Amino acid sequence: MFEKVNPSHPDKVADRIAGAIVDLAYKNQDNPKIAVEVLIGHGKCHIIAESSVCLATSEVKELVKRIAGNVAVDYVEVPQDKHLAENQADGFRCGDNGIFRGVPLTKEQKELARVAREIYAAYPTDGKYILNGERLIICQSQARSTELSSKYKTAEVNPLGDWFGGTDVDTGATNRKLGSDMADSVTGGGLHGKDLSKADVSVNVYAFIKAQETGVPVELCCAIGDEYIDGKPYNEIVEIAREFIFDLGGFEKFAEWGLV
Numbered sequence: 001m002f003e004k005v006n007p008s009h010p011d012k013v014a015d016r017i018a019g020a021i022v023d024l025a026y027k028n029q030d031n032p033k034i035a036v037e038v039l040i041g042h043g044k045c046h047i048i049a050e051s052s053v054c055l056a057t058s059e060v061k062e063l064v065k066r067i068a069g070n071v072a073v074d075y076v077e078v079p080q081d082k083h084l085a086e087n088q089a090d091g092f093r094c095g096d097n098g099i100f101r102g103v104p105l106t107k108e109q110k111e112l113a114r115v116a117r118e119i120y121a122a123y124p125t126d127g128k129y130i131l132n133g134e135r136l137i138i139c140q141s142q143a144r145s146t147e148l149s150s151k152y153k154t155a156e157v158n159p160l161g162d163w164f165g166g167t168d169v170d171t172g173a174t175n176r177k178l179g180s181d182m183a184d185s186v187t188g189g190g191l192h193g194k195d196l197s198k199a200d201v202s203v204n205v206y207a208f209i210k211a212q213e214t215g216v217p218v219e220l221c222c223a224i225g226d227e228y229i230d231g232k233p234y235n236e237i238v239e240i241a242r243e244f245i246f247d248l249g250g251f252e253k254f255a256e257w258g259l260v
Helices: 010-028 057-068 082-087 107-122 145-151 178-185 199-214 234-248 251-257
Strands: 002-005 034-041 044-051 072-079 098-102 127-132 135-140 218-222
Touching (some): 002 178, 010 034, 010 044, 010 057, 010 251, 044 057, 057 072, 098 178, 107 127, 107 135, 107 251, 199 218, 199 234, 234 251
Antiparallel strands (some): 002 127, 034 044, 127 135
């Protein structure tokens, strides 16, 4: 059983905004330290960023408008805690305590990810999808249910009828759809709105990649300040995650679908 949401779901809109802000920080600094939380809905977008680099409010508002349209933006930026900053002062060390899990994707999870992308290519609006064995549930906004039913003949399409969706209907918040982003690899840490020094980003990405390559579940833990994880220097794990995310096009693109 697996649920997938698309990039226009309100929670993913929040993730994408957070990712775009992290991209902006990397544009201004080679290795910024930043953590971003976004809450968006009903014409308002509230953002708090703890950051080592000052970002122009005008640029933040511009990227929010590009992703979410005309909403009122409340942007608060504060310096990162000095103790956290000192942890990274002379190189990459693990940025947090945490437990991380990488689990090979199942055939069901891969299939639903494919279906979600296929539907979103035709209807780039708010949607979520569930696959449970042979049972496929499609909830796609701003789409005629009859059109989707004609293509996905055995699916349950829009059980309550056609709907509009988006952030004018529902609020969105960062890292609220980790099950969609990580499948069985989900643990306590959030993927989005953070720089690469954060273990929630780099170790999660590393564990997921290793599980897909080996076909074996991976479980790791770390303490803040650790210099080695899974027998590797932390900076190597950071570089593996950097290559993965930058190959996708950056943190905003990473936030669209997550790891799945």
